[in-house]
Amino acid sequence: MTTAPVETTTYLCTGCPLGCRLEVDAVEGDIVEIRGFDCRKGERYARQEHLDPRRPVSTTVTIEAGTLPRLPVRTAEAFPKDEVMRLVRQLQAMRVVAPVARGQVVLDDALGSGIDVIATRSMAADPEADAGDAGGDPQRARSSAV
Ligand code: SF4
Numbered sequence: 001m002t003t004a005p006v007e008t009t010t011y012l013c014t015g016c017p018l019g020c021r022l023e024v025d026a027v028e029g030d031i032v033e034i035r036g037f038d039c040r041k042g043e044r045y046a047r048q049e050h051l052d053p054r055r056p057v058s059t060t061v062t063i064e065a066g067t068l069p070r071l072p073v074r075t076a077e078a079f080p081k082d083e084v085m086r087l088v089r090q091l092q093a094m095r096v097v098a099p100v101a102r103g104q105v106v107l108d109d110a111l112g113s114g115i116d117v118i119a120t121r122s123m124a125a126d127p128e129a130d131a132g133d134a135g136g137d138p139q140r141a142r143s144s145a146v
Helices: 040-051 081-093
Strands: 006-012 021-027 030-035 058-064 070-075 095-097 105-107 117-119
Touching: 006 040, 021 040, 030 040, 058 081, 070 105
Parallel strands: 058 095
Antiparallel strands: 006 021, 021 030, 058 070, 070 117, 105 117
């Protein structure tokens, strides 16, 4: 009878400035032990980081007819880490049209994740700008605020 080896992965807890060094032992992907945490928050973080790591995503998107050329946006909650670059590429390619309100959803259900991307500031329409000057078919920001 063969026994699957225990694989140990280490993480640095970001839950507070103490930065505890967390160790997760897993056998064939199943967690068997977590060590190094000083509180339950750290244990939860280690489990999440090992099984389903996520990251908040903040970037900017092109906005047409606004008072500035770029609109800052972020994911409404942490996004699956493996999909972050694909999301960033999609956001780099998209355009919204002013006006946009802070908290307004600019991309809903990003990549089918169930997570929205929202504006982190309001941007008024520039009365002298002409939406669509750059050509193409800009995606209009939705009017629902979160
Ligand atoms: S395990 Fe708890 S005490 Fe240690 S860094 Fe994380 S949150 Fe802070």
